[in-house]
Amino acid sequence: MKFIYIFLILVSVNACTNNTIGSAEVQEIDYVEFSQLENYNNGSWFEVTGYIKNIDSTWTIPSAWYIECQFYSDESMSLKLGGENTTVWIPLEPHQSTIWTIRWLPGVNSNINISDYPDWTYGDLRAYIK
Numbered sequence: 001m002k003f004i005y006i007f008l009i010l011v012s013v014n015a016c017t018n019n020t021i022g023s024a025e026v027q028e029i030d031y032v033e034f035s036q037l038e039n040y041n042n043g044s045w046f047e048v049t050g051y052i053k054n055i056d057s058t059w060t061i062p063s064a065w066y067i068e069c070q071f072y073s074d075e076s077m078s079l080k081l082g083g084e085n086t087t088v089w090i091p092l093e094p095h096q097s098t099i100w101t102i103r104w105l106p107g108v109n110s111n112i113n114i115s116d117y118p119d120w121t122y123g124d125l126r127a128y129i130k
Contacts, residue, residue, distance in 0.1 A: 021068055021083030026128040029065065031056035034125055043114060045105035046071050046081075048122045052088075053097040061092040065129045071104050074119040081112055081120070 037050040048069055054061055068085035072078075084104040092098060106112040 021070060021085060022124065026066075026130055029061060029127040029129065031059065032061075032127045037125075039120075039122060041114060041118070041120065045103050045114065046120055046122070047101060047103045048125075049099070049101040051097050051099055052092075052127060054092040054094055057094050060094065061088075061127075062129070063089050063091045065092075065127060067100050067102065067125070067127050069102055069122045069126075070124040072121050072123060073117045075121050077121070077123055081117065082106065083124070 031054065033053045033055050035051045035053065037048065040047040040049075052067060065088050066085045067088060068083060070083035071081045073081060082104055084102050086100055086102045088098065088100065090098065106114065
């Protein structure tokens with residue numbers, strides 16, 4: 001019986017912590033609009049920031065929800081460097097906006113040197129609920 005409880009707890013924790021970038025196992029939020037997007041490279045990480053607006057007239061986006069994007073070596077988007085997401089801990093009512101930031105840095109065992117990609121870009125920007 002202990003085994004069943006431990007197994008259920010592990011499954012629950014795994015389901016709650018799935019941060020797979022680009023996963024199809026999420027509910028994308030289609031009624032958002034991204035604007036005022038800016039990107040930065042400080043030499044250690046890439047950062048994208050901007051505004052997101054709930055453009056639906058009736059539905060509130062409940063907290064917690066997520067914004068993600070993927071990072072590429074240049075505008076050709078043929079070399080994907082990685083991806084990241086951020087959690088938004090506030091609900092977003094109809095026609096409200098909020099500011100968000102996603103920061104990506106290479107993993108400890110990565111051979112990616114940020115300074116090798118001065119023309120980096122981002123793509124696959126989306127909002128979703130797990």
